[in-house]
Amino acid sequence: MTNLEQATIAKAQYDARWQRIMDCVALKQPDRMPTIFYATFWLAKYGGITYKELMYDYEKSLEISKKAVLEFEPDAASNLVARTAMGRSMEAIGLKTLKWPGHGVGEHQPYQYIDREYMKSEEYEEFLFDPSDYCLRKFLPQVAEAFEGFAHLPALPTLSGLRAINIRAFAKPEVRASLLQLMAAAEEVEQMAGYGAKFANDICALGYPLITDTFAGNPYDTIADYWRGGISTMKDLFRHKEKLMASVDKVGGYMRDQMIATAKASGNPIVMITTHWHADAFMSPKQFEMFYWPPFKKQLMAFIDAGLIPMVLWEHDCTKRMETIADVPAGKCIYWFERTENIPKAQKIMGDTVAFRGGVEASTMVTGKPEDVDLAVKSIVEKVWAKGGNLMLDCGIGIPDETPVENVRAMFDAARKYAG
Amino acid sequence: MKTFIEEINAYEPDVVALSGFLTLAFDSMKETIEAFDKEGMRSKFKIMIGGGQIDEAVRTYTSADAFGINAVEAVNLCKIWLGVKS
Numbered sequence: 242m243t244n245l246e247q248a249t250i251a252k253a254q255y256d257a258r259w260q261r262i263m264d265c266v267a268l269k270q271p272d273r274m275p276t277i278f279y280a281t282f283w284l285a286k287y288g289g290i291t292y293k294e295l296m297y298d299y300e301k302s303l304e305i306s307k308k309a310v311l312e313f314e315p316d317a318a319s320n321l322v323a324r325t326a327m328g329r330s331m332e333a334i335g336l337k338t339l340k341w342p343g344h345g346v347g348e349h350q351p352y353q354y355i356d357r358e359y360m361k362s363e364e365y366e367e368f369l370f371d372p373s374d375y376c377l378r379k380f381l382p383q384v385a386e387a388f389e390g391f392a393h394l395p396a397l398p399t400l401s402g403l404r405a406i407n408i409r410a411f412a413k414p415e416v417r418a419s420l421l422q423l424m425a426a427a428e429e430v431e432q433m434a435g436y437g438a439k440f441a442n443d444i445c446a447l448g449y450p451l452i453t454d455t456f457a458g459n460p461y462d463t464i465a466d467y468w469r470g471g472i473s474t475m476k477d478l479f480r481h482k483e484k485l486m487a488s489v490d491k492v493g494g495y496m497r498d499q500m501i502a503t504a505k506a507s508g509n510p511i512v513m514i515t516t517h518w519h520a521d522a523f524m525s526p527k528q529f530e531m532f533y534w535p536p537f538k539k540q541l542m543a544f545i546d547a548g549l550i551p552m553v554l555w556e557h558d559c560t561k562r563m564e565t566i567a568d569v570p571a572g573k574c575i576y577w578f579e580r581t582e583n584i585p586k587a588q589k590i591m592g593d594t595v596a597f598r599g600g601v602e603a604s605t606m607v608t609g610k611p612e613d614v615d616l617a618v619k620s621i622v623e624k625v626w627a628k629g630g631n632l633m634l635d636c637g638i639g640i641p642d643e644t645p646v647e648n649v650r651a652m653f654d655a656a657r658k659y660a661g
Numbered sequence: 662m663k664t665f666i667e668e669i670n671a672y673e674p675d676v677v678a679l680s681g682f683l684t685l686a687f688d689s690m691k692e693t694i695e696a697f698d699k700e701g702m703r704s705k706f707k708i709m710i711g712g713g714q715i716d717e718a719v720r721t722y723t724s725a726d727a728f729g730i731n732a733v734e735a736v737n738l739c740k741i742w743l744g745v746k747s
Protein backbone atom coordinates (compact mmCIF):
# COMPACT_ATOMS: atom_id res chain seq x y z
CA MET A 242 0.00 0.00 0.00
CA THR A 243 1.27 3.46 -0.78
CA ASN A 244 1.50 6.15 1.88
CA LEU A 245 -1.33 7.99 0.20
CA GLU A 246 -3.60 4.94 0.23
CA GLN A 247 -2.74 4.33 3.86
CA ALA A 248 -3.50 7.93 4.74
CA THR A 249 -6.83 7.77 2.90
CA ILE A 250 -7.86 4.64 4.80
CA ALA A 251 -6.78 6.15 8.13
CA LYS A 252 -8.72 9.32 7.39
CA ALA A 253 -11.85 7.32 6.59
CA GLN A 254 -11.45 5.31 9.80
CA TYR A 255 -10.88 8.46 11.80
CA ASP A 256 -14.01 10.06 10.37
CA ALA A 257 -16.12 6.96 11.00
CA ARG A 258 -14.92 6.73 14.61
CA TRP A 259 -15.46 10.41 15.35
CA GLN A 260 -18.89 10.25 13.73
CA ARG A 261 -19.89 7.47 16.14
CA ILE A 262 -19.03 9.71 19.07
CA MET A 263 -20.88 12.66 17.56
CA ASP A 264 -23.90 10.47 16.77
CA CYS A 265 -24.07 9.37 20.40
CA VAL A 266 -23.92 12.98 21.54
CA ALA A 267 -26.72 13.84 19.11
CA LEU A 268 -28.70 10.88 20.55
CA LYS A 269 -28.68 8.86 17.31
CA GLN A 270 -27.37 5.36 17.95
CA PRO A 271 -24.46 4.70 15.59
CA ASP A 272 -23.77 1.40 13.78
CA ARG A 273 -22.04 0.00 16.86
CA MET A 274 -21.44 0.86 20.50
CA PRO A 275 -18.31 3.01 20.54
CA THR A 276 -15.48 2.20 22.94
CA ILE A 277 -13.17 4.71 24.57
CA PHE A 278 -9.71 4.05 25.90
CA TYR A 279 -8.39 5.89 28.92
CA ALA A 280 -5.73 4.69 31.34
CA THR A 281 -3.02 6.12 33.55
CA PHE A 282 -0.67 3.86 35.50
CA TRP A 283 -2.20 0.77 33.92
CA LEU A 284 -0.06 1.68 30.90
CA ALA A 285 3.05 0.98 32.98
CA LYS A 286 1.75 -2.48 33.77
CA TYR A 287 0.93 -3.02 30.11
CA GLY A 288 4.35 -1.83 28.96
CA GLY A 289 6.31 -3.64 31.70
CA ILE A 290 7.84 -0.50 33.22
CA THR A 291 7.46 1.24 36.59
CA TYR A 292 4.90 3.97 37.23
CA LYS A 293 7.83 6.32 37.71
CA GLU A 294 9.29 5.51 34.29
CA LEU A 295 5.91 6.11 32.69
CA MET A 296 5.84 9.55 34.28
CA TYR A 297 9.42 10.52 33.46
CA ASP A 298 10.26 8.85 30.14
CA TYR A 299 8.43 10.71 27.37
CA GLU A 300 9.53 8.30 24.64
CA LYS A 301 8.44 5.18 26.49
CA SER A 302 5.16 6.76 27.49
CA LEU A 303 4.51 7.64 23.85
CA GLU A 304 5.46 4.20 22.57
CA ILE A 305 3.35 2.28 25.10
CA SER A 306 0.36 4.57 24.65
CA LYS A 307 0.37 4.11 20.89
CA LYS A 308 0.77 0.35 21.27
CA ALA A 309 -2.32 0.24 23.51
CA VAL A 310 -4.44 2.23 21.07
CA LEU A 311 -3.40 -0.04 18.20
CA GLU A 312 -4.14 -3.19 20.19
CA PHE A 313 -7.56 -2.20 21.56
CA GLU A 314 -8.77 -0.21 18.54
CA PRO A 315 -11.07 2.12 20.48
CA ASP A 316 -13.31 4.65 18.75
CA ALA A 317 -11.52 7.39 20.66
CA ALA A 318 -8.71 7.65 23.18
CA SER A 319 -7.72 10.06 25.87
CA ASN A 320 -4.42 11.87 25.48
CA LEU A 321 -2.58 9.11 27.31
CA VAL A 322 0.81 10.80 27.12
CA ALA A 323 -0.27 14.23 28.29
CA ARG A 324 -2.15 12.61 31.21
CA THR A 325 0.78 10.48 32.40
CA ALA A 326 4.21 11.88 31.51
CA MET A 327 4.00 14.72 34.02
CA GLY A 328 6.82 13.78 36.38
CA ARG A 329 9.48 16.13 35.04
CA SER A 330 7.09 19.07 34.84
CA MET A 331 5.83 18.64 38.39
CA GLU A 332 9.36 18.26 39.66
CA ALA A 333 10.48 21.36 37.78
CA ILE A 334 7.73 23.45 39.28
CA GLY A 335 8.37 21.96 42.73
CA LEU A 336 4.78 20.86 43.30
CA LYS A 337 4.12 20.46 47.03
CA THR A 338 0.49 19.28 47.11
CA LEU A 339 0.91 15.90 45.45
CA LYS A 340 3.12 12.86 45.95
CA TRP A 341 3.78 10.85 42.84
CA PRO A 342 5.61 7.66 41.88
CA GLY A 343 9.25 8.01 42.89
CA HIS A 344 8.53 11.36 44.52
CA GLY A 345 7.04 10.82 47.95
CA VAL A 346 5.54 7.41 47.18
CA GLY A 347 7.17 4.25 45.79
CA GLU A 348 8.11 3.95 42.12
CA HIS A 349 5.24 1.54 41.66
CA GLN A 350 2.59 3.39 43.63
CA PRO A 351 -0.05 5.84 42.42
CA TYR A 352 -0.53 9.50 43.36
CA GLN A 353 -1.27 10.74 46.84
CA TYR A 354 -2.88 14.16 47.03
CA ILE A 355 -2.22 16.18 50.18
CA ASP A 356 -5.63 17.52 51.11
CA ARG A 357 -5.18 20.57 53.38
CA GLU A 358 -6.91 23.81 54.21
CA TYR A 359 -4.69 25.85 51.88
CA MET A 360 -7.07 28.79 52.25
CA LYS A 361 -8.15 29.36 55.88
CA SER A 362 -11.76 30.24 56.60
CA GLU A 363 -10.63 33.69 57.84
CA GLU A 364 -9.13 34.30 54.40
CA TYR A 365 -12.39 34.06 52.44
CA GLU A 366 -12.78 37.85 52.69
CA GLU A 367 -9.34 38.46 51.30
CA PHE A 368 -9.98 36.06 48.44
CA LEU A 369 -13.32 37.66 47.63
CA PHE A 370 -11.85 41.15 47.75
CA ASP A 371 -9.25 40.35 45.11
CA PRO A 372 -9.03 36.71 43.97
CA SER A 373 -6.03 37.26 41.69
CA ASP A 374 -3.97 38.96 44.37
CA TYR A 375 -4.87 36.34 46.94
CA CYS A 376 -4.02 33.61 44.48
CA LEU A 377 -0.66 35.08 43.51
CA ARG A 378 0.72 36.04 46.90
CA LYS A 379 -0.97 33.64 49.35
CA PHE A 380 -2.31 30.55 47.62
CA LEU A 381 0.19 29.69 44.88
CA PRO A 382 3.26 29.98 47.15
CA GLN A 383 1.78 27.07 49.14
CA VAL A 384 1.19 24.99 46.03
CA ALA A 385 4.64 24.92 44.46
CA GLU A 386 8.19 26.04 45.16
CA ALA A 387 8.32 27.99 41.92
CA PHE A 388 5.65 30.33 43.30
CA GLU A 389 7.17 30.82 46.75
CA GLY A 390 8.91 34.07 45.84
CA PHE A 391 5.60 35.68 44.95
CA ALA A 392 4.84 35.90 48.65
CA HIS A 393 7.46 38.69 48.69
CA LEU A 394 5.71 40.82 46.07
CA PRO A 395 3.71 43.93 46.93
CA ALA A 396 0.03 44.09 46.00
CA LEU A 397 0.06 44.62 42.25
CA PRO A 398 -2.24 47.68 42.09
CA THR A 399 0.44 49.56 44.09
CA LEU A 400 3.00 48.99 41.34
CA SER A 401 1.61 51.64 39.03
CA GLY A 402 2.13 55.36 39.71
CA LEU A 403 3.87 58.23 38.07
CA ARG A 404 7.24 56.57 37.51
CA ALA A 405 6.37 52.92 37.93
CA ILE A 406 9.57 52.27 39.80
CA ASN A 407 8.00 50.52 42.77
CA ILE A 408 9.42 47.31 41.42
CA ARG A 409 12.27 46.78 43.86
CA ALA A 410 10.64 43.57 45.07
CA PHE A 411 11.61 41.99 41.75
CA ALA A 412 15.26 42.31 42.75
CA LYS A 413 14.72 40.18 45.85
CA PRO A 414 16.53 36.86 45.56
CA GLU A 415 13.33 34.93 46.37
CA VAL A 416 11.37 36.63 43.60
CA ARG A 417 14.17 36.23 41.07
CA ALA A 418 14.53 32.56 41.97
CA SER A 419 10.82 32.04 41.45
CA LEU A 420 10.80 33.73 38.08
CA LEU A 421 13.77 31.71 36.88
CA GLN A 422 12.32 28.45 38.16
CA LEU A 423 8.97 29.20 36.57
CA MET A 424 10.51 29.88 33.18
CA ALA A 425 12.49 26.66 33.30
CA ALA A 426 9.44 24.70 34.48
CA ALA A 427 7.31 26.16 31.71
CA GLU A 428 9.89 24.93 29.19
CA GLU A 429 9.57 21.45 30.63
CA VAL A 430 5.78 21.69 30.39
CA GLU A 431 6.18 22.75 26.74
CA GLN A 432 8.31 19.68 26.15
CA MET A 433 5.65 17.48 27.73
CA ALA A 434 2.91 19.18 25.74
CA GLY A 435 4.96 18.52 22.60
CA TYR A 436 4.90 14.80 23.34
CA GLY A 437 1.17 15.02 24.04
CA ALA A 438 0.66 16.69 20.68
CA LYS A 439 2.82 14.06 19.02
CA PHE A 440 0.66 11.30 20.51
CA ALA A 441 -2.48 13.04 19.27
CA ASN A 442 -1.04 13.49 15.77
CA ASP A 443 0.33 9.97 15.56
CA ILE A 444 -2.92 8.26 16.54
CA CYS A 445 -4.85 10.59 14.27
CA ALA A 446 -2.66 9.48 11.37
CA LEU A 447 -3.46 5.89 12.35
CA GLY A 448 -7.20 6.61 12.27
CA TYR A 449 -8.01 7.31 15.93
CA PRO A 450 -9.45 10.55 17.33
CA LEU A 451 -8.79 12.01 20.77
CA ILE A 452 -11.94 12.04 22.83
CA THR A 453 -11.02 15.39 24.36
CA ASP A 454 -8.15 17.82 24.58
CA THR A 455 -9.43 20.00 27.41
CA PHE A 456 -9.69 19.10 31.07
CA ALA A 457 -11.79 21.44 33.17
CA GLY A 458 -12.70 21.45 36.81
CA ASN A 459 -15.95 22.78 38.15
CA PRO A 460 -16.55 25.73 40.47
CA TYR A 461 -17.52 24.04 43.75
CA ASP A 462 -14.85 21.35 43.57
CA THR A 463 -12.12 23.82 42.72
CA ILE A 464 -12.70 25.48 46.07
CA ALA A 465 -13.21 22.16 47.87
CA ASP A 466 -10.37 20.16 46.32
CA TYR A 467 -7.63 22.71 46.11
CA TRP A 468 -8.38 25.75 48.31
CA ARG A 469 -10.39 24.77 51.37
CA GLY A 470 -9.97 20.96 51.40
CA GLY A 471 -12.73 18.37 51.40
CA ILE A 472 -13.57 18.33 55.10
CA SER A 473 -13.40 22.09 55.64
CA THR A 474 -15.72 22.68 52.70
CA MET A 475 -18.24 20.26 54.16
CA LYS A 476 -18.16 22.32 57.36
CA ASP A 477 -18.47 25.53 55.33
CA LEU A 478 -21.80 24.21 54.00
CA PHE A 479 -23.05 24.98 57.52
CA ARG A 480 -20.69 27.59 58.93
CA HIS A 481 -19.75 29.86 56.00
CA LYS A 482 -22.59 29.42 53.54
CA GLU A 483 -22.55 32.87 51.95
CA LYS A 484 -18.78 33.11 51.62
CA LEU A 485 -18.56 29.64 50.18
CA MET A 486 -21.24 30.42 47.61
CA ALA A 487 -19.68 33.74 46.69
CA SER A 488 -16.27 32.12 46.24
CA VAL A 489 -17.64 29.30 44.12
CA ASP A 490 -19.34 31.87 41.93
CA LYS A 491 -16.18 33.94 41.64
CA VAL A 492 -13.91 31.08 40.72
CA GLY A 493 -16.56 29.79 38.29
CA GLY A 494 -16.38 33.04 36.34
CA TYR A 495 -12.64 32.75 35.80
CA MET A 496 -12.89 29.09 34.86
CA ARG A 497 -15.64 29.50 32.29
CA ASP A 498 -13.80 32.01 30.16
CA GLN A 499 -10.46 30.25 30.41
CA MET A 500 -11.82 26.81 29.58
CA ILE A 501 -13.85 28.03 26.63
CA ALA A 502 -10.75 29.72 25.20
CA THR A 503 -8.62 26.61 25.76
CA ALA A 504 -11.15 24.25 24.21
CA LYS A 505 -11.71 26.48 21.20
CA ALA A 506 -7.97 26.72 20.59
CA SER A 507 -7.66 22.92 20.73
CA GLY A 508 -10.12 22.34 17.90
CA ASN A 509 -11.81 19.48 19.81
CA PRO A 510 -15.27 20.49 21.08
CA ILE A 511 -15.44 17.96 23.93
CA VAL A 512 -14.50 19.29 27.37
CA MET A 513 -13.86 16.81 30.14
CA ILE A 514 -15.11 17.90 33.55
CA THR A 515 -14.54 15.93 36.75
CA THR A 516 -16.82 16.10 39.79
CA HIS A 517 -15.92 15.27 43.39
CA TRP A 518 -17.81 16.59 46.40
CA HIS A 519 -21.30 16.49 44.87
CA ALA A 520 -21.92 12.80 45.59
CA ASP A 521 -24.77 11.30 47.63
CA ALA A 522 -22.31 10.54 50.43
CA PHE A 523 -20.95 14.08 50.65
CA MET A 524 -23.93 16.47 50.66
CA SER A 525 -27.71 16.39 50.98
CA PRO A 526 -29.94 16.78 47.90
CA LYS A 527 -30.89 20.23 49.21
CA GLN A 528 -27.25 21.28 49.51
CA PHE A 529 -26.56 19.91 46.05
CA GLU A 530 -29.36 21.99 44.62
CA MET A 531 -28.21 25.08 46.42
CA PHE A 532 -24.40 25.04 46.34
CA TYR A 533 -23.27 22.68 43.65
CA TRP A 534 -25.68 22.51 40.78
CA PRO A 535 -26.50 26.18 39.99
CA PRO A 536 -22.89 27.31 39.40
CA PHE A 537 -22.15 24.04 37.62
CA LYS A 538 -25.15 24.31 35.36
CA LYS A 539 -24.11 27.87 34.54
CA GLN A 540 -20.75 26.48 33.46
CA LEU A 541 -22.33 23.70 31.38
CA MET A 542 -24.64 26.18 29.66
CA ALA A 543 -21.76 28.55 28.90
CA PHE A 544 -19.85 25.68 27.29
CA ILE A 545 -22.90 24.59 25.31
CA ASP A 546 -23.59 28.16 24.17
CA ALA A 547 -19.98 28.37 22.99
CA GLY A 548 -20.55 25.31 20.79
CA LEU A 549 -18.68 22.94 23.10
CA ILE A 550 -19.74 19.50 24.36
CA PRO A 551 -19.36 19.08 28.12
CA MET A 552 -18.37 15.55 29.12
CA VAL A 553 -19.05 15.31 32.84
CA LEU A 554 -17.48 12.52 34.84
CA TRP A 555 -20.00 11.97 37.63
CA GLU A 556 -17.80 10.32 40.22
CA HIS A 557 -18.97 8.25 43.18
CA ASP A 558 -22.64 7.34 43.67
CA CYS A 559 -25.05 9.88 42.16
CA THR A 560 -28.34 8.02 42.60
CA LYS A 561 -29.99 10.93 44.39
CA ARG A 562 -28.77 13.49 41.86
CA MET A 563 -30.43 12.08 38.75
CA GLU A 564 -33.56 14.24 38.47
CA THR A 565 -31.58 17.44 39.02
CA ILE A 566 -28.73 16.77 36.63
CA ALA A 567 -31.11 15.67 33.86
CA ASP A 568 -32.02 19.34 33.45
CA VAL A 569 -29.74 20.16 30.50
CA PRO A 570 -30.64 20.69 26.83
CA ALA A 571 -31.01 17.46 24.83
CA GLY A 572 -28.21 16.23 22.60
CA LYS A 573 -25.47 18.45 23.99
CA CYS A 574 -23.68 16.55 26.80
CA ILE A 575 -21.93 13.32 27.61
CA TYR A 576 -22.46 12.03 31.15
CA TRP A 577 -19.83 9.57 32.25
CA PHE A 578 -20.88 7.67 35.36
CA GLU A 579 -18.25 6.11 37.60
CA ARG A 580 -20.85 3.76 39.07
CA THR A 581 -22.09 1.30 36.50
CA GLU A 582 -25.34 0.88 38.42
CA ASN A 583 -26.08 4.60 37.88
CA ILE A 584 -26.25 4.20 34.08
CA PRO A 585 -29.41 2.07 33.65
CA LYS A 586 -31.16 4.37 36.09
CA ALA A 587 -29.94 7.43 34.20
CA GLN A 588 -31.02 5.83 30.92
CA LYS A 589 -34.61 5.84 32.20
CA ILE A 590 -34.48 9.39 33.46
CA MET A 591 -32.31 11.14 30.86
CA GLY A 592 -31.68 8.66 28.05
CA ASP A 593 -33.40 11.10 25.70
CA THR A 594 -31.22 13.98 26.89
CA VAL A 595 -27.57 12.93 27.25
CA ALA A 596 -25.14 10.36 25.90
CA PHE A 597 -23.40 8.07 28.39
CA ARG A 598 -19.88 6.86 28.94
CA GLY A 599 -18.81 4.05 31.28
CA GLY A 600 -20.22 0.61 31.90
CA VAL A 601 -17.71 -1.63 33.65
CA GLU A 602 -17.07 -1.35 37.39
CA ALA A 603 -13.48 -0.95 38.63
CA SER A 604 -13.99 -3.85 41.05
CA THR A 605 -14.88 -6.19 38.18
CA MET A 606 -11.83 -5.14 36.18
CA VAL A 607 -9.43 -5.57 39.10
CA THR A 608 -10.81 -8.62 40.91
CA GLY A 609 -12.70 -10.41 38.12
CA LYS A 610 -11.72 -12.96 35.48
CA PRO A 611 -12.09 -12.25 31.74
CA GLU A 612 -15.43 -14.13 31.85
CA ASP A 613 -16.69 -11.72 34.52
CA VAL A 614 -15.69 -8.74 32.41
CA ASP A 615 -17.40 -10.27 29.38
CA LEU A 616 -20.57 -10.74 31.44
CA ALA A 617 -20.38 -7.17 32.74
CA VAL A 618 -20.23 -5.79 29.20
CA LYS A 619 -23.08 -8.08 28.13
CA SER A 620 -25.15 -6.86 31.04
CA ILE A 621 -24.65 -3.14 30.37
CA VAL A 622 -25.34 -3.69 26.66
CA GLU A 623 -28.64 -5.37 27.54
CA LYS A 624 -29.62 -2.75 30.09
CA VAL A 625 -28.60 0.37 28.18
CA TRP A 626 -27.45 -0.01 24.57
CA ALA A 627 -30.16 -2.52 23.60
CA LYS A 628 -32.73 -0.14 25.08
CA GLY A 629 -31.62 2.64 22.76
CA GLY A 630 -29.13 4.26 25.18
CA ASN A 631 -26.29 6.15 23.55
CA LEU A 632 -23.52 4.48 25.51
CA MET A 633 -19.79 4.69 24.87
CA LEU A 634 -18.12 1.84 26.66
CA ASP A 635 -15.38 2.53 29.19
CA CYS A 636 -14.71 1.65 32.82
CA GLY A 637 -15.80 3.77 35.76
CA ILE A 638 -12.97 6.14 35.00
CA GLY A 639 -10.67 4.48 32.54
CA ILE A 640 -8.81 1.25 33.13
CA PRO A 641 -7.96 0.85 36.83
CA ASP A 642 -4.20 0.67 37.45
CA GLU A 643 -4.23 -2.89 38.81
CA THR A 644 -6.34 -4.47 36.02
CA PRO A 645 -4.93 -7.69 34.53
CA VAL A 646 -4.20 -7.14 30.84
CA GLU A 647 -6.45 -10.04 29.78
CA ASN A 648 -9.42 -8.30 31.39
CA VAL A 649 -8.89 -5.24 29.19
CA ARG A 650 -8.78 -7.50 26.14
CA ALA A 651 -11.99 -9.15 27.33
CA MET A 652 -13.68 -5.76 27.69
CA PHE A 653 -12.88 -4.54 24.19
CA ASP A 654 -13.65 -7.95 22.64
CA ALA A 655 -17.00 -8.09 24.42
CA ALA A 656 -18.01 -4.70 23.03
CA ARG A 657 -17.72 -6.09 19.52
CA LYS A 658 -19.29 -9.41 20.48
CA TYR A 659 -22.44 -7.88 21.95
CA ALA A 660 -22.91 -4.48 20.36
CA GLY A 661 -22.01 -4.43 16.68
CA MET B 662 -0.21 -5.78 58.66
CA LYS B 663 2.05 -6.28 61.66
CA THR B 664 0.57 -3.18 63.29
CA PHE B 665 -2.96 -4.49 62.71
CA ILE B 666 -2.11 -7.82 64.31
CA GLU B 667 -0.34 -6.23 67.28
CA GLU B 668 -3.15 -3.79 67.91
CA ILE B 669 -5.82 -6.48 67.57
CA ASN B 670 -3.98 -8.69 70.03
CA ALA B 671 -3.67 -5.82 72.48
CA TYR B 672 -7.24 -4.53 72.12
CA GLU B 673 -9.18 -7.73 71.35
CA PRO B 674 -11.98 -6.01 69.38
CA ASP B 675 -15.26 -7.61 68.31
CA VAL B 676 -15.09 -5.90 64.93
CA VAL B 677 -12.19 -4.91 62.70
CA ALA B 678 -12.93 -2.33 60.01
CA LEU B 679 -10.66 -1.68 57.03
CA SER B 680 -11.08 1.40 54.89
CA GLY B 681 -9.53 1.98 51.48
CA PHE B 682 -10.36 4.65 48.88
CA LEU B 683 -8.43 3.29 45.91
CA THR B 684 -8.44 0.07 43.89
CA LEU B 685 -4.88 -0.16 45.20
CA ALA B 686 -6.37 -1.17 48.58
CA PHE B 687 -8.05 -4.36 47.28
CA ASP B 688 -4.90 -6.45 47.50
CA SER B 689 -3.70 -5.05 50.79
CA MET B 690 -7.13 -5.73 52.33
CA LYS B 691 -7.03 -9.26 50.97
CA GLU B 692 -3.49 -9.82 52.27
CA THR B 693 -4.34 -8.36 55.66
CA ILE B 694 -7.30 -10.68 56.07
CA GLU B 695 -5.17 -13.64 54.92
CA ALA B 696 -2.62 -12.70 57.56
CA PHE B 697 -5.36 -12.83 60.23
CA ASP B 698 -6.14 -16.34 58.99
CA LYS B 699 -2.51 -17.39 59.22
CA GLU B 700 -2.25 -16.03 62.75
CA GLY B 701 -5.28 -18.13 63.66
CA MET B 702 -7.20 -15.05 64.83
CA ARG B 703 -9.76 -14.78 62.01
CA SER B 704 -12.65 -16.32 63.99
CA LYS B 705 -12.21 -13.98 66.96
CA PHE B 706 -13.81 -10.94 65.30
CA LYS B 707 -15.90 -9.80 62.35
CA ILE B 708 -14.34 -7.84 59.49
CA MET B 709 -16.01 -5.06 57.55
CA ILE B 710 -14.53 -3.11 54.68
CA GLY B 711 -15.52 0.12 52.97
CA GLY B 712 -14.45 3.07 50.82
CA GLY B 713 -15.35 4.64 47.50
CA GLN B 714 -14.35 1.65 45.33
CA ILE B 715 -15.55 -1.15 47.60
CA ASP B 716 -18.52 -3.31 46.61
CA GLU B 717 -19.72 -6.89 46.89
CA ALA B 718 -17.15 -8.08 44.34
CA VAL B 719 -14.36 -6.72 46.51
CA ARG B 720 -15.93 -8.20 49.63
CA THR B 721 -15.83 -11.64 47.98
CA TYR B 722 -12.28 -11.04 46.74
CA THR B 723 -10.97 -10.11 50.19
CA SER B 724 -13.26 -12.54 52.08
CA ALA B 725 -14.34 -9.84 54.53
CA ASP B 726 -17.61 -10.51 56.35
CA ALA B 727 -19.38 -7.42 55.03
CA PHE B 728 -18.90 -4.10 53.30
CA GLY B 729 -20.67 -0.84 54.05
CA ILE B 730 -21.36 2.17 51.92
CA ASN B 731 -21.23 4.79 54.67
CA ALA B 732 -20.55 5.43 58.34
CA VAL B 733 -24.14 4.72 59.36
CA GLU B 734 -23.92 1.29 57.76
CA ALA B 735 -20.76 0.63 59.73
CA VAL B 736 -22.68 1.28 62.96
CA ASN B 737 -25.61 -0.85 61.79
CA LEU B 738 -23.33 -3.75 60.94
CA CYS B 739 -21.78 -3.56 64.42
CA LYS B 740 -25.21 -3.54 66.01
CA ILE B 741 -26.25 -6.63 64.08
CA TRP B 742 -23.03 -8.48 64.83
CA LEU B 743 -23.08 -7.63 68.51
CA GLY B 744 -26.81 -8.23 68.88
CA VAL B 745 -27.48 -4.65 69.99
CA LYS B 746 -31.14 -3.62 69.57
CA SER B 747 -31.59 -0.19 67.97
Ligand code: B12
Nearest residue numbers: 352353354356638678680683684710711712713729731735
Ligand atom coordinates in the same frame (compact mmCIF):
# COMPACT_ATOMS: atom_id res chain seq x y z
C1 B12 C 1 -12.35 13.98 46.06
C2 B12 C 1 -11.54 13.14 45.12
C3 B12 C 1 -10.31 13.63 44.70
C4 B12 C 1 -9.73 14.95 45.20
C5 B12 C 1 -9.13 14.94 46.60
C6 B12 C 1 -9.19 13.68 47.37
C7 B12 C 1 -8.69 13.80 48.78
N1 B12 C 1 -9.41 14.42 49.68
O1 B12 C 1 -7.65 13.30 49.07
C8 B12 C 1 -8.65 15.25 44.14
C9 B12 C 1 -9.21 16.24 43.14
C10 B12 C 1 -7.35 15.82 44.63
C11 B12 C 1 -8.48 13.91 43.48
C12 B12 C 1 -7.42 13.66 42.69
C13 B12 C 1 -7.22 12.47 42.03
N2 B12 C 1 -8.05 11.43 41.99
CO1 B12 C 1 -9.69 11.39 42.99
N3 B12 C 1 -11.34 11.18 43.83
C14 B12 C 1 -12.03 11.90 44.67
C15 B12 C 1 -13.37 11.22 45.02
C16 B12 C 1 -14.47 11.93 44.27
C17 B12 C 1 -13.66 11.14 46.52
C18 B12 C 1 -12.48 10.63 47.34
C19 B12 C 1 -12.56 11.02 48.78
O2 B12 C 1 -11.74 11.76 49.30
N4 B12 C 1 -13.59 10.56 49.49
C20 B12 C 1 -13.82 10.78 50.89
C21 B12 C 1 -14.13 9.47 51.57
C22 B12 C 1 -14.40 9.70 53.03
O3 B12 C 1 -15.28 8.95 50.95
P1 B12 C 1 -15.45 7.41 50.61
O4 B12 C 1 -14.16 6.79 50.25
O5 B12 C 1 -16.52 7.21 49.63
O6 B12 C 1 -15.92 6.86 52.00
C23 B12 C 1 -17.30 6.84 52.35
C24 B12 C 1 -17.88 5.44 52.20
O7 B12 C 1 -17.27 4.70 51.15
C25 B12 C 1 -17.73 4.85 53.55
N5 B12 C 1 -16.51 4.19 53.99
C26 B12 C 1 -15.23 4.55 53.82
N6 B12 C 1 -14.42 3.72 54.47
C27 B12 C 1 -15.18 2.82 55.08
C28 B12 C 1 -14.87 1.72 55.88
C29 B12 C 1 -15.90 0.91 56.40
C30 B12 C 1 -15.55 -0.26 57.25
C31 B12 C 1 -17.25 1.19 56.07
C32 B12 C 1 -18.33 0.32 56.56
C33 B12 C 1 -17.56 2.29 55.27
C34 B12 C 1 -16.53 3.09 54.79
O8 B12 C 1 -17.95 5.94 54.41
C35 B12 C 1 -17.42 7.15 53.82
C36 B12 C 1 -18.38 8.29 54.12
O9 B12 C 1 -19.62 8.11 53.51
C37 B12 C 1 -13.12 9.77 44.47
C38 B12 C 1 -14.35 9.06 43.92
C39 B12 C 1 -14.71 7.85 44.73
N7 B12 C 1 -15.53 7.02 44.18
O10 B12 C 1 -14.26 7.62 45.83
C40 B12 C 1 -12.04 9.97 43.43
C41 B12 C 1 -10.97 8.89 43.23
C42 B12 C 1 -10.46 8.46 44.57
N8 B12 C 1 -9.90 9.60 42.53
C43 B12 C 1 -9.32 8.88 41.64
C44 B12 C 1 -8.23 9.31 40.84
C45 B12 C 1 -7.81 8.39 39.70
C46 B12 C 1 -7.61 10.52 41.09
C47 B12 C 1 -6.36 11.05 40.39
C48 B12 C 1 -5.24 10.02 40.24
C49 B12 C 1 -6.79 11.64 39.05
C50 B12 C 1 -5.63 11.96 38.14
N9 B12 C 1 -5.41 11.12 37.14
O11 B12 C 1 -4.97 12.92 38.36
C51 B12 C 1 -5.95 12.23 41.31
C52 B12 C 1 -4.87 11.92 42.35
C53 B12 C 1 -5.47 11.10 43.47
C54 B12 C 1 -4.65 10.76 44.67
N10 B12 C 1 -4.45 9.49 44.94
O12 B12 C 1 -4.21 11.60 45.37
C55 B12 C 1 -9.92 7.52 41.54
C56 B12 C 1 -9.02 6.46 42.14
C57 B12 C 1 -8.99 5.24 41.28
C58 B12 C 1 -8.45 4.10 42.03
N11 B12 C 1 -7.22 3.70 41.76
O13 B12 C 1 -9.12 3.56 42.87
C59 B12 C 1 -11.30 7.72 42.26
C60 B12 C 1 -11.82 6.48 42.97
C61 B12 C 1 -12.26 8.15 41.15
C62 B12 C 1 -12.44 7.03 40.17
N12 B12 C 1 -13.54 6.36 40.14
O14 B12 C 1 -11.58 6.71 39.42
N13 B12 C 1 -9.48 13.06 43.78
